[in-house]
Amino acid sequence: MLAKTLFEKLWEQHIVHQDPDGRALLYIDLHLVHEVTSPQAFEGLRLNNLRVRRPDLTIATVDHNVPTTPNRHIISDPIAAQQIETLRRNCHDFGVQLFDIDSSEQGIVHVIGPELGLTQPGKTIVCGDSHTSTHGAFGALAFGIGTSEVEHVLASQCLWQKKPKTMQIVVDGALPLGATAKDIALGIIGRIGSDGATGYAIEYRGAAIRALSMEGRMTVCNMSIEAGARAGMIAPDETTFRYVRGRRFAPKNFEKALAHWQTLQSDDAARFDATIRIDAAALEPYVTWGTNPGMVVPITGRVPDPNSAASETERTATARALEYMDLKPGTAMEDIAVDRVFIGSCTNARIEDLRATAELVRGYHVHPRVRAMVVPGSQQVKHAAESEGLDRIFRAAGFDWRESGCSMCLGMNPDILQPGERCASTSNRNFEGRQGRGGRTHLVSPPMAAAAAITGHFTDVRKWRFKEAQSA
Amino acid sequence: MRPFREHTGIVAPLDRSSIDTDQIIPKQFLKRIERTGYGEFLFFDWRYTGDGKPRADFVLNQPQFAGASILIAGKNFGCGSSREHAAWALSDYGFRVIIAPSFADIFATNAGNNGLLLVRLPEQQISTLLDHAGQIPCYKLHVSLLDKRVQDDQGFGARFDIDEFRRTCLLEGLDEIGLTLKHESEVAAYESRIANRAW
Numbered sequence: 188m189l190a191k192t193l194f195e196k197l198w199e200q201h202i203v204h205q206d207p208d209g210r211a212l213l214y215i216d217l218h219l220v221h222e223v224t225s226p227q228a229f230e231g232l233r234l235n236n237l238r239v240r241r242p243d244l245t246i247a248t249v250d251h252n253v254p255t256t257p258n259r260h261i262i263s264d265p266i267a268a269q270q271i272e273t274l275r276r277n278c279h280d281f282g283v284q285l286f287d288i289d290s291s292e293q294g295i296v297h298v299i300g301p302e303l304g305l306t307q308p309g310k311t312i313v314c315g316d317s318h319t320s321t322h323g324a325f326g327a328l329a330f331g332i333g334t335s336e337v338e339h340v341l342a343s344q345c346l347w348q349k350k351p352k353t354m355q356i357v358v359d360g361a362l363p364l365g366a367t368a369k370d371i372a373l374g375i376i377g378r379i380g381s382d383g384a385t386g387y388a389i390e391y392r393g394a395a396i397r398a399l400s401m402e403g404r405m406t407v408c409n410m411s412i413e414a415g416a417r418a419g420m421i422a423p424d425e426t427t428f429r430y431v432r433g434r435r436f437a438p439k440n441f442e443k444a445l446a447h448w449q450t451l452q453s454d455d456a457a458r459f460d461a462t463i464r465i466d467a468a469a470l471e472p473y474v475t476w477g478t479n480p481g482m483v484v485p486i487t488g489r490v491p492d493p494n495s496a497a498s499e500t501e502r503t504a505t506a507r508a509l510e511y512m513d514l515k516p517g518t519a520m521e522d523i524a525v526d527r528v529f530i531g532s533c534t535n536a537r538i539e540d541l542r543a544t545a546e547l548v549r550g551y552h553v554h555p556r557v558r559a560m561v562v563p564g565s566q567q568v569k570h571a572a573e574s575e576g577l578d579r580i581f582r583a584a585g586f587d588w589r590e591s592g593c594s595m596c597l598g599m600n601p602d603i604l605q606p607g608e609r610c611a612s613t614s615n616r617n618f619e620g621r622q623g624r625g626g627r628t629h630l631v632s633p634p635m636a637a638a639a640a641i642t643g644h645f646t647d648v649r650k651w652r653f654k655e656a657q658s659a
Numbered sequence: 660m661r662p663f664r665e666h667t668g669i670v671a672p673l674d675r676s677s678i679d680t681d682q683i684i685p686k687q688f689l690k691r692i693e694r695t696g697y698g699e700f701l702f703f704d705w706r707y708t709g710d711g712k713p714r715a716d717f718v719l720n721q722p723q724f725a726g727a728s729i730l731i732a733g734k735n736f737g738c739g740s741s742r743e744h745a746a747w748a749l750s751d752y753g754f755r756v757i758i759a760p761s762f763a764d765i766f767a768t769n770a771g772n773n774g775l776l777l778v779r780l781p782e783q784q785i786s787t788l789l790d791h792a793g794q795i796p797c798y799k800l801h802v803s804l805l806d807k808r809v810q811d812d813q814g815f816g817a818r819f820d821i822d823e824f825r826r827t828c829l830l831e832g833l834d835e836i837g838l839t840l841k842h843e844s845e846v847a848a849y850e851s852r853i854a855n856r857a858w
Contacts, residue, residue, distance in 0.1 A: 203849045204842050210824050212842055214849050224742065226692035235836070252690065266690040273692050317741040317765055333743035333769035334694075335835070343839045345846055349822065351764075381677055382735040385764060415738065417764050438858035447856070479677050479738070500733065500782075504676055597740075599686045606709060618681040618739060620704045 190456035192353050193422050194388045197328040197451070201311045203345055210349050216310035218340050219296045220247040220283065222274040223599065224315030228338035229277040240344045242282040246305060247274060249288050250295045251599045255562050255589035260288050267600070281341075294565020294591045297321040297533035301405065302567050304434025308423035308448040313340055318533045318615065320411040323420035324404035325427055326451045328388070330417040351417065352460040354387040355453075358395040360467040365649035367543070368403030369535060369613070369632035371395065371465070372410035373473035373483050379463060381481035385415030387461065390453060395467035396421055401430040402539035409534045410615055413480040422452035474520045474645050475617045475630040477508035482617070484520060486635065486647045492516035511619050512627050513607075520645050523629070524556070527610040528640035529622070530586075530633055531562030532596035535613035538571050540633040545577040547637045550654030553585035554643030560587040560602070562594040586640070598623045611639040661774040662832030665803040666755045668728030671718050672792035676733030680745040680766060683737070689744055697744055698751030719752075729756045729800050731788045736777075737766025746773045756802050758809065760785050771825050774832065778802065778809060778819045787815060804830055 191199075204212040218241075225247070232238065239245055252267040253259060262268040271288070278285040286293045292303060297318050300306040308326035313319060315337040322329035332346065340346055358371055376383070389411050391404075399407065404421050411419025421427075428445060431437050438444035471485035482505075484491070493509065493516065496502035509516065514523070530536070530544055541563065553559045561581050563569035569591055572578055578588045595602040596614035604610055604626025613636050617628040631639070638646040688700040705717050713720040719727065730749070736759040737745060746769040749757065757770070758778040770777050780788070791813065792798045802809050804826060810816040827833065 204845050206824070208823055212839065212845070214846070214853070223689050227694045227743075230692070230694075231836075237836075264690070270690050270692055315741060315743075317739065331741040331765055333741055333746070333765060333772065335743060335772035336768065339836050339839065342836050343842075343846065345839055345842070347824075347835060347839070349824075381738060382761065382763070385735065385761065412739075412765075415735070415763060440858040444858040479679070500676055503674075507675070597681075597686050599689065616679075616681070616739060618679045620685055621681050624685070624704055624709065 190454035190458070192453040192457040192459060193326065193390055193420060193451060194328065194353050197309065197311065198350060200309070201328070210347055212345050213311055213348050215313050215340050215344055215346055216244060217300070217305055217312045218245045219300055219312065219314035219319070220245060220337070221251055221296050221314070221316065222249050222270045223251045224334050225277065225337055226270060226273045227334050228341055229281065231338040232281070232341055237342045239281040239283060239341045244344065245283045245341065247278050247283050248286040248293055248296055248299055249274060251593045251597065253288055253592040254600050255592050255594050255602060257590070259590055291566050294567065295533045295536065295593055297409065298537060298564035298568065301325065301401070302434070302565055304431055304437035307431055307438070307444070308427060308451050313346065317412045318409050320417065320419045321405050321409040321533055323408040323411065323418055324401060325431070326420060326423035326448065328418055328420065331412065351388045352386055354384055354389050354416070354461040354463065355459040356389055356391050356463045356465065357393040358391065358465045358467050359393045360395055361398065362395050362467045362470060365472050366470045367632040367634065368399055368406040370470050370473050371467070372407050373475070373480065373630065374470045375463070375465060376410065376414045376480045377473065377483040378465070379414055381413060381479045382415040384411065387416050389416045389419040391419060391421050397424065400539055401426060402537040405537065406534055410480070413615055423448050472632060472635050472648055474635065476512065476514060476520065477505065478511055478617055478619050480615065480617060480630060482508055486520050486645060488520055490514045490516055490518040490520070521647065522644065524609070524644045525611045525639050526557060526608045527604060528557055528559035528636050529562070529595040529610055529612040529614065530560070530636050531564070531594050532614035533564065533593070534615045535633050536562060536564030536568065538568050540613070541568065541572045541577050544633040544637045545580040547634050547648065547651055547653065548584045548586070548641065549580050549656060551584055551641045553640045556643055557640050559585065559640040560589055560595070562589040563591045565591045595622050597621060611636045611645065660772070660832045660834055663755065663774050663776050663804055663829040665801070665805060666728065667799055667801045668755065669724060669726055670729045670731055670788065670792040670798050670800050671724040671727035672789045673718055673730060673732045674789050677735040677738050678732055679739035680737055680742050681739055683745040684742065684748040689742060694747055695751060697748035698753065701748040701752045723796055726753065728753050729758065729802065730754050731785060731792055732757065732759045734760040734782070736762050738763040741765045743769040746770045746775055750775050758785065758788065771828065772835065774829065776802065776804060776829060780809070780817055780819060784817050791815065
């Protein structure tokens with residue numbers, strides 16, 4: 188029998204129709220919907236007199252626009268309010284389940300899918316959001332789509348796809364202390380560039396990936412798109428099965444599902460179109476300095492000099508990024524001061540991220556110049572954190588403790604940077620203006636963001652002095 | 660979808676690589692629920708100052724590029740967010756063709772679904788076209804999807820490759836949903852085949 192990669196298995200298991208030119212009509216097992224990229228798709232259904240083919244495989248929530256302050260069901264921005272109201276009406280009219288703003292299960296779509304047990308190994312999962320690659324952490328084929336494709340999936344439960352090439356990224360060895368899943372992602376993108384995996388589906392493999400929790404695996408897969416890959420995935424194992432078991436939408440006949448899930452891994456002799464090898468032991472805590480996630484150095488590094496760029500294109504891009512970021516070549520990353528800190532987003536707002544961050548923050552206080560906020564990825568994450576007392580640690584340290592949503596990752600709600608403000612952010616994109624016009628974003632791991640909040644500048648977490656919990 | 664067969668138009672050069680969809684259409688314009696009307700917000704932060712005045716140094720604000728319908732840009736055009744608003748904004752502004760060394764995957768699909776032709780040419784040819792567009796007044800290109808060819812009247816000519824399915828859809832203005840619904844019996848058959856996966 189021909190050896191196959193995990194991707195090839197998932198692909199072949201979902202082919203409804205194969206065209207001779209290589210395009211396939213794929214069946215979609217789970218369609219996640221949110222307020223920003225769906226209104227025009229539902230409108231398209233209405234215009235063409237179509238229904239949602241499988242409302243039972245379609246789940247909606249509100250996350251991009253929602254305020255993260257108390258009493259947030261009152262939305263002051265009338266256009267945002269209209270968009271949210273439109274999703275409500277669409278879900279009602281087309282019979283789609285909605286986790287609305289006041290639901291105890293509301294949250295960022297890529298946080299609640301896994302949390303509810305909807306995200307499972309072997310599924311094809313799409314959403315009108317590029318960070319849908321997150322769900323690949325479970326051994327699913329998950330990728331972001333545009334609104335026309337959202338409409339297509341709503342109408343047909345299928346999608347035409349051209350088969351991507353396969354890339355394995357093997358992260359061998361063990362992560363050193365202070366480096367996190369986020370640093371694996373940033374380390375990879377720094378090496379291959381923000382378009383290094385365009386046209387590929389990535390499978391992350393190796394001991395350092397196996398050692399990650401599901402939260403960590405989601406962080407790594409989440410950032411696949413920042414390297415250009417629509418999909419990133421990790422073969423499911425005991426860690427995966429343990430996470431899914433017992434969740435609300437987990438399989439009722441779990442043992443039967445498990446038997447199938449255990450077959451979902453690349454065969455030993457399977458061939459990939461490209462291979463990248465990374466030594467986990469060489470990874471460090473990273474900080475981006477520029478305006479795309481590939482513009483990144485270790486915390487011990489310095490802002491690069493455009494004049495040492497390898498090509499003219501790179502020199503121009505570096506110079507332009509430094510101008511936007513208001514940074515001088517040669518500046519030590521640790522000498523860069525921050526004004527704002529954002530701990531949140533579909534990359535890094537899960538319970539494990541908050542635990543690691545609270546541990547570091549305990550007993551300290553946010554630097555007087557810095558405004559720092561923690562935005563849990565979902566209501567469930569928020570409640571879990573509160574039951575563990577993490578909110579009290581953050582509040583005592585001067586962090587703002589918010590309601591769940593996408594928040595300042597993209598600033599569609601009122602949480603935005605002011606022009607010129609510099610932010611240490613646990614999100615995924617440092618594009619110009621991403622967090623607010625003229626805002627300057629540096630991507631880091633949650634512990635690195637927390638450390639910067641406290642010292643007021645980027646700080647190597649490997650040197651951090653943790654304080655013990657006071658006995659009550 | 661509006662079909663695309665061939666087009667001649669003024670060329671605007673935007674010599675930057677990795678132009679992300681946040682630049683093409685910033686987030687504050689994603690809250691609308693229509694597909695139209697995004698053109699005035701295209702490249703908003705690059706086009707306008709903080710107080711809403713046009714930036715004279717931005718290419719689309721320069722009189723010689725008024726009415727441009729072909730955009731030349733650096734590699735990895737359209738990276739980042741999946742927002743189809745980026746394709747809507749480019750089309751609504753009046754662009755029919757984007758020429759670059761490479762495009763991000765999700766953007767490429769979105770563009771195709773909106774009748775916007777993406778042409779991939781090698782860096783060297785892009786560099787020539789950027790120079791021409793910057794130096795020759797009212798520089799125009801003729802793009803033929805029928806012949807898969809880009810040419811000007813100064814002697815520049817290049818062939819490009821494009822996925823055949825995408826080409827057919829563009830040439831005929833085909834609607835993918837309509838195509839898919841013809842496969843309904845296969846979809847139903849697939850669903851009964853996987854009924855045993857309902858665990």
